[in-house]
Amino acid sequence: MEGTTERVLRLLALLQRRPSWTAAELAAELGVTDRSIRRDVERLRALGYPVHATAGPAGGYQLGAGTRLPPLLLDDEEAIATAVSLRLASGGTVAGVGEAALRALAKLDQVMPPRLREEVRTVHNATDTFGGSSEIHxxxxxxxxxxxxxxxxxxxxxxxxxxxxxxxxxxxxxxxxxxxxxxxxxxxxxxxxxxxxxxxxxxxxxxxxxxxxxxxxxxxRSVTDAPYRYLARIRIKAPPDQVRKLIPPLAGRVEGNVLIFGGEDLDWMAVYVARIPFEAEILEPAELKTAVANLANRLTRLV
Incomplete structure (x- = not known):
């Protein structure tokens, strides 16, 4: 049984390596008969791998797409490339990709041999990125x-x-x-x-x-209600779904048509408020009203 299992895994690796194989080619690669190849293909199908067969002289076997993604077999180079890509994606800013990449990386890291894990770490340590998120190891x-x-x-x-x-x-x-x-x-x-x-x-x-x-x-809520020096509440005359688009989810929140966000610098907050593309009213704090008025005066003098 061990020999059969190992052969089936090798067959799966071959099918993942290129789009199509003839039965004779697979039999030669694995050192078995065409009949053994047919039996091993059926074992893969039973495990959920969609292996398609085409009859005729030009026919053969092809690993197709199924209703769900089956486990993949990766060689050393593929595993390293995948892990490095996932590490980079886990720190990206594309919606939903970071957390999904992190989950996939956790699965891959769990089964990766120590020697490959060290290779991935070496590549990652030699790579820098700019912009985006805070520095997270x-x-x-x-x-x-x-x-x-x-x-x-x-x-x-x-x-x-x-x-x-x-x-x-x-x-x-x-x-x-x-x-x-x-x-x-x-x-x-x-x-x-x-x-x-x-x-x-x-x-x-x-x-x-x-x-x-x-x-x-x-x-x-924890981030937007953090003990900032100033907590702004801005009533905006626009539908709530449009108001939510004005600020990243963890930089502020929307309650009805009121935008709430915190900050340490009134001048920065005034600039942000000035960029709101809808009619708005500052509810609090009073210091922010003063900062916006000062900004308006400075801009008026500039023109």
Whole structure:
């Protein structure tokens, strides 16, 4: 049985290597008869691989697309290229791609041999990108992704404090990455920025998942309600769906037709408000009204 299993896996690798093979070519590659090839093809079909057969002198076998994606066999070069691409994509800004790439990378990293994992790390360490998100080490993402999947507590230093948490989900807002987790020390849900974590370690403590709020909504509210120096509330005369398009989800939120966002610099906030393409009214804070008025005066003098 071991010989049959190994041969079936080799057959699958061959079918993934090029679009079409004749039965004779496959038999020669594997050192078996055409009849053995037919039996092995049926075994692949039973496992969910859509192997198509074409009769005639020019016929052969072809691995087709099915209703679901079956497991793939990757050689060393393909595995390294895939892992490097996923690492880069996990830090990207394309909607939905970052988190999906992170999940796929966690699966690949789990089964990748140590020698290939080191090759991937070498390539990644020698690669830089510019623009986009805060600097996040991929090992941090991988550690947290596995801990969320396996329901394992993690421990790290955060603003010079040691925290032990039960991670639920990693959430990205395009420019920053956050972890939603149950803080065992404070006995409450908390949001943590990944770029502020230090000395991250996975423990052996497996926890029972708790009922939890929606991770994206919770992180969004935590970030927008963070202790900023100023918290702006702007009533905008436009439909809520159009108002939501004005600001990234983790930079602010919309309640009805009121846009809420925080900031530390009134001048920057005034510029942002001035760029709103709809009629709007500043509800608070009063300091922002003054900053916008000052900006308007400066612009008037310029022209």
């Amino acid at each position: 991929t090992d941090t993402l991988m550690t947290l992704a596995r801990a969320c999947r396996d329901a394992l507590r993690v421990r790290f230093r955060y603003r010079d404090e040691e925290r032990t948490v039960e991670p639920v989900r990693v959430v990205t807002g395009g420019r920053r990455w956050y972890l939603m987790a149950w803080d065992t020390g404070r006995e409450d849900w908390r949001t943590f920025r990944l770029d502020r974590m230090r000395d991250l370690k996975t423990t052996t403590w497996r926890f029972k998942p708790r009922d939890h709020p929606d991770p994206v909504a919770y992180v969004q």
